[in-house]
Amino acid sequence: EEFYHKKGISFSEFLSSLGNNVTSENAGSDLSSCILFEGDYITAFGIVKYQMSDDSLSMTKPIAIVKGGLEALYNLFKQKRNEKAGFSYILLWGGVFFTIASIGCFIGARHFYNKVKERSAIQKDQVKELDDLNCANCKQEKRNMLFKPCNHLVYCKKCFESPAFNPGLKEKCLACENMIESSEKVYIP
Structure with missing residues (x-):
């Protein structure tokens, strides 16, 4: 099951409500980086930006917030990959069908053109x-x-x-x- 971050609450408040504070020491020297927070009940993964003015982190782009641990996040990514793979197969077979239909239309048009040309030659x-x-x-x-x-x-x-x-x-x-x-x-x- 998937949970999405509500817009009214900042990510740091969200993490604070879980009982864990993420500070600049955990983020390294980068101003924005990708971070994974694994809790007992919720796992959050996304782009985190370090704010020097108030020495805090805020999530600018949440990629996924899932119920469960790291395994639940892995399963979510696996599910999304399979959905994209299914869509890729649809696109692939759609492209194959479109190509075959285009070739058929071209051959039909060429056949019609040759028939018209042949008829005009016969009439001449x-x-x-x-x-x-x-x-x-x-x-x-x-x-x-x-x-x-x-x-x-x-x-x-x-x-x-x-x-x-x-x-x-x-x-x-x-x-x-x-x-x-x-x-x-x-x-x-």
């Missing part, structure tokens, strides 16, 4: 493919003349059948430069 490729389906000559109409035997789509019917089109190119495929035996009109949506 689809637009490029649509552009690639336009006629190699006029670049406006869709390619719809399939050359045999190589099965390449190069021109639209309008350009392939126009008299202004180079008649020498009608004999060779522009993609593979093989001889064209026949051509078919195909429909591309």
Whole structure:
């Protein structure tokens, strides 16, 4: 059980009430030092300041006042250490959880970013493919003349059948430069 020093009573009065006076001879030459007072019923531990004017000691910072002897004080410190150790474990596992959650969020965000980037690349490729389906000559109409035997789509019917089109190119495929035996009109949506 723990007892705390009441603010209305000075520490020297508290020690006097126990029947023990602490004087400057017991404190040494330091103006403030750490002192342990062990009584039969109460043990006090704290920072004591020596007052030269009235030749007395007063406790400026009581660290612990416990019921019982030195063993009770030791048990109190041990209990406080265990409480801090428990809190340290909570902080440790909280930090581990936060780190894992942060890594998970980072990986999820990176995955989402890659998906968006991949979709935009696919859309660009689809637009490029649509552009690639336009006629190699006029670049406006869709390619719809399939050359045999190589099965390449190069021109639209309008350009392939126009008299202004180079008649020498009608004999060779522009993609593979093989001889064209026949051509078919195909429909591309």
